[in-house]
Amino acid sequence: MTHRQRLSTILIALITALGLAAAAPGTATAAPVTQAAAGILNIPITGATEDAGTFAGTFTPESFAARDGGLVAVGTLTGTLTDAAGDTVGTVSQPVAMPVAVAQATCRILDLTLGPLHLDLLGLVVDLNRVHLTITAESAPGNLLGNLLCAITHLLDQNPGAGALAALLNALLRLLN
Structure with a gap:
């Protein structure tokens, strides 16, 4: 296993353990992290609209940041929105910041x-x-x-804050790219 593959595996395990959460409450879900052939992390995102439509796409994290005391993944969301009949309503490709939630x-x-x-x-x-x-x-x-x-x-533990965790994750992303 190459050095790059080891780092990719570590980053994938870390992101999966933290569990990316949807930016707003709803029916969107983040599937387990997969790695594309080009070595870029793509997280499948699916959801349902109020009128029985669906959204299917991917979130590609580009960096991590500390915002309002929490950790967010900053990246690009791309996908397709379909209506209840299965017809494509539109596509999206825009930068987003998604909160990273720590698993139970x-x-x-x-x-x-x-x-x-x-x-x-x-x-x-x-x-x-x-x-x-x-x-x-x-x-x-x-x-x-x-x-x-x-x-x-864990009161006396030296746990890193959101800023330190964001710096660590950004360093891992730089090594992968």
Whole structure:
């Protein structure tokens, strides 16, 4: 595997892990990242209109940026809009900025393993073999306790902000091109 192929694989895995989200709420979806023969990343985008029409196209990221404390992918959206009968209504090829959403994550809060225990409590004898307790928190929208515990768990971590993450992704894109 060449150096370029390795970097392409890393970038594809990173973008897929972050999960590109649609710019506005609706029925648009981003399919898994694929790599074109020319080495440019193309992310298939599909959606439905209110009048039963469809949109099919691709998003090609050209850079990443930090905006309003979040990470966005800046690139070109190209595609075709069709009506309910399947007739082409129009085509689009324009620059867009799409927010990059972090996929659901879990945080390990506690992993406790106790060996065999023998308790004699005033004549009540309790024998336990091995006990393994694992507590994890799921960080996602609506998971208030999970979000809080993950934030507390990673409070002192040196996680890069949106600007540092955008710089890293831009460096990877430059290496691929």
